[in-house]
Amino acid sequence: QKEVEQDPGPLSVPEGAIVSLNCTYSNSAFQYFMWYRQYSRKGPELLMYTYSSGNKEDGRFTAQVDKSSKYISLFIRDSQPSDSATYLCAMSAPSGTYKYIFGTGTRLKVLA
Amino acid sequence: EAQVTQNPRYLITVTGKKLTVTCSQNMNHEYMSWYRQDPGLGLRQIYYSMNVEVTDKGDVPEGYKVSRKEKRNFPLILESPSPNQTSLYFCASNPGGGWNYGYTFGSGTRLTVV
Numbered sequence: 502q503k504e505v506e507q508d509p510g511p512l513s514v515p516e517g518a519i520v521s522l523n524c525t526y527s528n529s530a531f532q533y534f535m536w537y538r539q540y541s542r543k544g545p546e547l548l549m550y551t552y553s554s555g556n557k558e559d560g561r562f563t564a565q566v567d568k569s570s571k572y573i574s575l576f577i578r579d580s581q582p583s584d585s586a587t588y589l590c591a592m593s594a595p596s597g598t599y600k601y602i603f604g605t606g607t608r609l610k611v612l613a
Numbered sequence: 614e615a616q617v618t619q620n621p622r623y624l625i626t627v628t629g630k631k632l633t634v635t636c637s638q639n640m641n642h643e644y645m646s647w648y649r650q651d652p653g654l655g656l657r658q659i660y661y662s663m664n665v666e667v668t669d670k671g672d673v674p675e676g677y678k679v680s681r682k683e684k685r686n687f688p689l690i691l692e693s694p695s696p697n698q699t700s701l702y703f704c705a706s707n708p709g710g711g712w713n714y715g716y717t718f719g720s721g722t723r724l725t726v727v
Contacts, residue, residue: 509653535715544617544703544718545656589656591715599644599663599707600671601716605655 504528507590507604516613520577524590524604527571531592531602534566536575539587539606548588549575580611615640619704619719626694626726634689634722636704643709645687646671646716647679649700656703662687663709694726 507524514520522536532553537545549564551557551573557564563576573592577584590604617638626632638645646661648671658671662681676698678690687706691698701723705716 507655533715537715537718542721544705544720545716546718547715550715591656599646599661599709599716600658603656605653 502527504602505590505592505604508607509605511608511610513610513612514580516580516582516611518580518611520580520584520609520611522575522577522588522590522607522609524573524592525571526573526592526602528592528594528602529568529571530594532595533593534564534573535591535593535601536562536564537589537591537603539589541586545589582611582613585610615717617704617706617717617719619702619722622720622722624722624724626724628695628726629693632691632694632724634691634702634704634724636687636689636719637685638687638704638706638717639685640706640708640717641684642706642717643684644707645681646705646707647677647687647689648703648705649673650703650721651700659689659702691724694724696726698724699726700724 534551536549538548539545554568561578565574587606589606591601593601647659648656660679662668704719
């Protein structure tokens with residue numbers, strides 16, 4: 502079993518839809534949770550960062566962490582064609598080594 | 614502009630011919646790391662460095678070497694590349710010093726070993 506599981510998709514939605522992207526994990530020591538967006542032929546860019554549990558909102562993006570269920574989500578409201586990318590979740594335990602475990606990514610396509 | 618710069622972006626080489634992929638960051642970050650990205654396997658850490666002259670193995674270090682002689686540079690060396698090292702490689706940096714706010718990634722190096 503992988504430490505972090507992420508549905509690879511692809512996920513196709515119409516423009517304006519609410520998108521829900523999810524990851525599950527098995528290591529209860531994870532405290533830092535991140536979402537990265539990766540456009541084709543580009544490096545991942547940090548989209549959202551959350552420490553421990555709870556919600557965090559940034560514009561059209563909301564990150565949620567449910568540590569009791571070992572489940573994290575990224576919601577995109579009013580999705581745009583420019584949101585079409587691969588979304589990677591990443592997690593880290595407070596070990597001092599900044600070791601992140603990445604999900605394999607979910608490919609999202611927003612149709613105009 | 615704060616960034617991580619990798620070179621080259623694309624590289625085709627033959628088995629056994631030594632190569633180096635360069636990585637440089639201009640953010641004075643302490644922590645740097647190399648990842649490879651393969652379909653279905655995601656990003657896997659090859660090596661990391663917590664500061665100058667301090668490096669350690671990640672999850673898939675076999676066949677790779679690194680060095681950290683200056684804070685800004687972290688080259689990845691393949692002494693004898695093999696076809697199973699064909700992959701997309703990313704260098705990344707992190708402020709370190711207790712600030713676990715995620716990595717800044719380079720644009721990637723697509724390596725093909727024939």
